[in-house]
Amino acid sequence: MNQVIEFKQAAQLKTKPEPSTLGFGKRFTDHMFAMDYSDKKGWHSPRIAPYEPLMLDPSAMVFHYGQGVFEGLKAYKASDGRVLLFRPDKNIKRLNDTCRRMCIPELDEDLVLEGLKQLLEIEKDWVPHAEGTSLYIRPFVIATEPYLGVRPSNSYKFLIVLSPVGAYYAGQLSPVKIYVEDEYVRAIQGGVGHVKTSGNYAASLLAQKKAEQLGYDQVLWLDGKEKKYVEEVGSMNIFFKINGEVVTPKLNGSILNGITRDSVLYLLKDWGVPVREEKISIEDVYKAYKNGELEEVFGTGTAAVISPVGELNWNNEKMVVNEFQTGEFAKKLYTAITNLQYGKEHDKFGWTVEIE
Known part of the structure; x- marks a missing residue:
């Protein structure tokens, strides 16, 4: 330079x-x-x-x-x-x-x-x-x-x-409602879904408008080939806590490599929490819900930091998560990340940069 x-x-x-x-x-x-x-x-x-x-x-x-x-x-x-x-x-x-x-x-x-x-x-x-x-x-x-x-x-x-x-959502840690989109697709492997280019967001607007008309805050996208595997939400990556273990979709060329996503993975591993990055189908999410094993769902992103999900709608099946209450993991992660961002705790990861 x-x-x-x-x-x-x-x-x-x-x-x-x-x-x-x-x-x-x-x-x-x-x-x-x-x-x-x-x-x-x-x-x-x-x-x-x-x-x-x-x-x-x-x-x-x-x-x-x-x-x-x-x-x-x-x-x-x-x-x-x-x-x-x-x-x-x-x-x-x-x-x-x-x-x-x-x-x-x-x-x-x-x-x-x-x-x-x-x-x-x-x-x-x-x-x-x-x-x-x-x-x-x-x-x-x-x-x-x-x-x-x-x-x-x-x-x-x-x-x-x-x-x-201010806060991206009116209630910062209030649960949001997510509509699982199975008609339109956002991205496919080999395309540009893994990068932040303007057209990705233009392509998402119709589905977002549809979700809002149905009373939902955001869209959860499925893979573009089979419309089966969970990918990401319009403005954030997605995590599921199932039977004590945290699962998030593996980066596959059509999912954005979120900075907050990466930070959450670091924190969970540092805390000794079982966490997996892998393909997860919406059917598996629904099965976990029906079995009483879907304990929390939350999104991660720069705008909202951590956004608890209180309801998922897939094929007109409404999955109400944690009685539409903010989960303990979402609260803990939000507190840990924002404490670092606002300088309230020692940054042992070296993530913060001070403007002098």
């Missing part, structure tokens, strides 16, 4: 919102990080600039062929005023994994992290301090070349925008 990050001060600063008014992803800070790519210069001109609209040609390739990728992570305000990141290296590495799959030139991971740190140093007063709040960080890359032929773009723009947020 030998590029100097320039800084341009915003002419007028915004009024920061009250923590009690925060939703998710509706407000944005005064500045953003930006960097450009051309086939002649590579990634160049790293800068922190005022948050403002972009000027793009109508034929920019991102609009026509979907070369757009993104990440999501958060910054947290500790009680002593420190601003902390949680495993940002994993997010940046995953961003490059996605770039490779989408034929986008890889980014200098050290430069991205340094740019993020400098941006957060400037915007640290935007990190909310109320319980359950944080500063959501959205790095993303879009193809900018004006061209209508089908091939990878020769120019790109990388940006990081920041948004102060």
